[in-house]
Amino acid sequence: MHVLIDRITEKTGLDPTKVGPAIGIMLNFIAQNSSKEEVDALLVAFPAAEGFLAIDEARENTGLFGGLANKMNASVGVLAALNEMTSLGLSVEEIQEVAKETVQYTREKVGPEITNEIVSRVPGLAEIT
Template structure:
């Protein structure tokens, strides 16, 4: 995982701790939303991936109703930075936001903007393709509505 962390810090310009958090959120989200068989093969192909996923707890990339509810309130309220970014994510995925919105809100809470979220996601997906192969990653991405917008 050190290789991936280094790639993200270089490509996106964020610190190691933020990169680690982002990797955990993204892998947890993919684990929760992706097909079990393909995710199992992906986790097996990336040493340390299981620890990143486990660090988020059973919920994977989704912290539950509190954060999702707060995000919904921001979007329905007077606007603001987080609500605007969340709205942009919703627009990108054509309303099929669900878990993707929750993962994006976690990444925004970690201090990432939309450009950084896309950059980190592209690095994680690229790394996953190198380690697990195009077929495995393609199966995961195909299962998650809107995920192709971030790869």
């Protein structure tokens, strides 16, 4: 993951001690809202990210109430992720820069099809990238 940290730091001038944790927060949120296949693809692209990913294996709730609960949890999750990144000292604009570069790197490493599927499914990701 250091390659991405270096890339974002060089492009944006952001502090790498903030960029690394921000990427971890973002990848964890993405993983919590992605399929197992997508998470596996992310781990290929970000091999050092495995330590950041605390994925609840029971995230596959189905049924009417399970689906509603997932949507509510995802909405709360995006706010929690943004809050975590702002608590690192990043502004909204800086979070967008990290998100855009992380998504671009993902496109390069796992391909546009999987990346676009992830972006379309993860709540709020399309709006900040």
